[in-house]
Amino acid sequence: MVGVSNGLTQARRGPRPGGVDTRAALLDAAREVFAERGYQGATMRAIAARADVDAAMVxxxxxxxxxxxxxxxxxxxxxLDGLVRRLLDGDVGRLGERIVRTFLTNCDTAGGGVFAALLRSGADPGPGGHHLHDFVITSILAPVLRAVGVDQPDFRAMLVTTQVVGIGVVRYVARFDQFAAADVDRIVTAVAPAIQRYITGDIA
Amino acid sequence: MVGVSNGLTQARRGPRPGGVDTRAALLDAAREVFAERGYQGATMRAIAARADVDAAMVxxxxxxxxxxxxxxxxxxxxxLDGLVRRLLDGDVGRLGERIVRTFLTNCDTAGGGVFAALLRSGADPGPGGHHLHDFVITSILAPVLRAVGVDQPDFRAMLVTTQVVGIGVVRYVARFDQFAAADVDRIVTAVAPAIQRYITGDIA
DNA sequence: CCGGCAATTCATCACTCGTTGAAATCGTCC
DNA sequence: GGACGATTTCAACGAGTGATGAATTGCCGG
Structure with missing residues (x-):
């Protein structure tokens, strides 16, 4: 291919007119492609093409x-602090519900692709190998569980993680039809009690 | 690199003495490497090297x-039929426990790498994209849930899948220390009630 | 109006990938 | 024991990767 936006004539070099933010365009495109293809599968040329820009810009x-x-x-x-605070603000008996709902609404709106990218690339060798753990457990669930003051907070955090990550995989990565299209409230109703049990229930 | 098993001298061509099964060696090596690196990340040269064989053998x-x-x-x-039959054989009230235990013991022994490979590569673009769904849901969980005779069998199967897949991701793919090293019985005790609720409990 | 700086594209490099065809070697059957 | 087929390694190809440096262009201060 000769140009980027035009296959026949070569694109003009030099700054683009109109002060477009190439950096931001690349970030958006990167999130999309990383989410779709994982770290290795996302080529710089594909990302640049989606941002309508040359690959050298990366x-x-x-x-x-x-x-x-x-x-x-x-x-x-x-x-993160605000997120942890919002989760802890309210009845501890409904913490499970808040966790699922927060996760789903966050991923459904902005971060859906980010979670998929993080998880997909967490399965890749490459950067971000253990950042899923750092993010989900170390930064969020472990502090929350500790603040609640239950026994075995780390193991409980791990249990909650399995359920939340499982939902994320099925909904955002594998995209099983029935679950990817399901209503947030329906999932929350079905799953929240399970998570609540992992937090405050009898697990030993 | 000049040879495969020896970097200095060239390996002899022709059939290997002793009737070694190159095919089987490749299959084993492939399962390992696919599990570790996903479909794209697993190079034929890496697989062949692990099988101590030339890449052209693939x-x-x-x-x-x-x-x-x-x-x-x-x-x-x-x-598959036998697996479904074994799951259905026994008290329905303990079906959740049988599912988790079967999943964990199967993956811990032989198929651990297979599940990781299936999931990792299910996240890859490449072959086997939707085979995770076909395997876990279509072939196993949906038939089981239908045989049990509850309402919303498909949605319940999906819920069970989220929990089981989440455990698999955390234990076999991401390998979060605390959970990868955890005892099977401890996980079963903690998780089985949640799955049992997805099967026979009130989820709507 | 012009000189310099930043932004953008192009051409290309070295490397790795999956794949292919030929050469070499072993086992087996007559 | 000699020929043939199956098995294995080697060398190489073409495509695609991330990265680099030079060339080109627009923008802004003087």
Whole structure:
């Protein structure tokens, strides 16, 4: 292919008119492609093509493919403290419900692709190998479970993780029809009691 | 690298003495590497190296990388009917326990790598994209749930899948330490009631 | 109006991938 | 024991990868 947006004539070099934000376009495209194809499967050329830009821009703006991945997927500007606080704010007996609902609504709106990218690439060798653990458990669930003050907080956090990650895989990665299309409330109703039991129930 | 087993001298061509089964060695190596690296990440050269054999043997015995994957991972000689029958044999009230235990013991012994390979490669673009669904749901859980005779069998099967797949991801793919090392009985005790509720409990 | 800086594209490099065909070697049957 | 077929390794190809450096262009301060 000769150009990027046009296959016949060569695209003009130099800055683009209209002050378009190439960096941001690359970040968006990267999240999409990483979510669809995983870290290895996402080629820089495919990402650049989706951003309608030359592949060399990845190196120009992020230094390397790994740098782009770090900024697009792992460097989530997330208010972790606020999230933990919101989860803990309310009846402990309904914490399970808040966790599922928060997870689903967050992923359904903005971060759906981010979770898929994180998980898909967590299964890849490459950067971000253990960031799923750091993110889900170390940063969120373990603090929450500790604050609740139950026994075996780490094992309980792990149990909650299995259920939440399982939902994420089925809904956002594998995209099993019936579950990917299911209503958030329906899933919350069905799953929340199971998670609640992992948090405050008898598991030993 | 010059040879395969020896970096200095060239390995002798022609059949190997002692009637070693190259095909089987390749299948075993393929299951391992596919499980570790996913479909794209597993290179034919890496698989062949683990089987201590030249990469061209993959094409000789299986035609292509995809053929090897199909036979090594997807073509599991599994007694599905027998599995379904064993699950249904016994108290319905303890079906959840049987499902988790069967899943864990099967994966811990032989098929651990197979599940990881199936899931990792299910997240890859490549062959075997929807075989996770066909295997877990269509072939196993949906028939079981239908035989039990509850309402919403498909949705219940989906819920069970989320929990089982989540355990599989955390234990065999992401390998979170605490859960990968956990005792089977401990996990069964903690998780079985949740799955049992998905099967026979109130979820709507 | 012009000089420099930043942004963008192009051409290309070295490397790895899956695949292929030929050469070499072993086992077996007559 | 000699020929033939099956098995194995080797060398190479074409495509695609991430990365790099030069060439080109627009924008902004003087």
């Amino acid at each position: 190196n120009h703006w992020f230094g390397s493919k790994e740098g782009l991945f770090a900024e697009a997927v792992m460097d989530i500007p997330f208010d | 094409n000789h015995w299986f035609g292509s990388k995809e053929g090897l994957f199909a036979e090594a991972v997807m073509d599991i000689p599994f007694d």
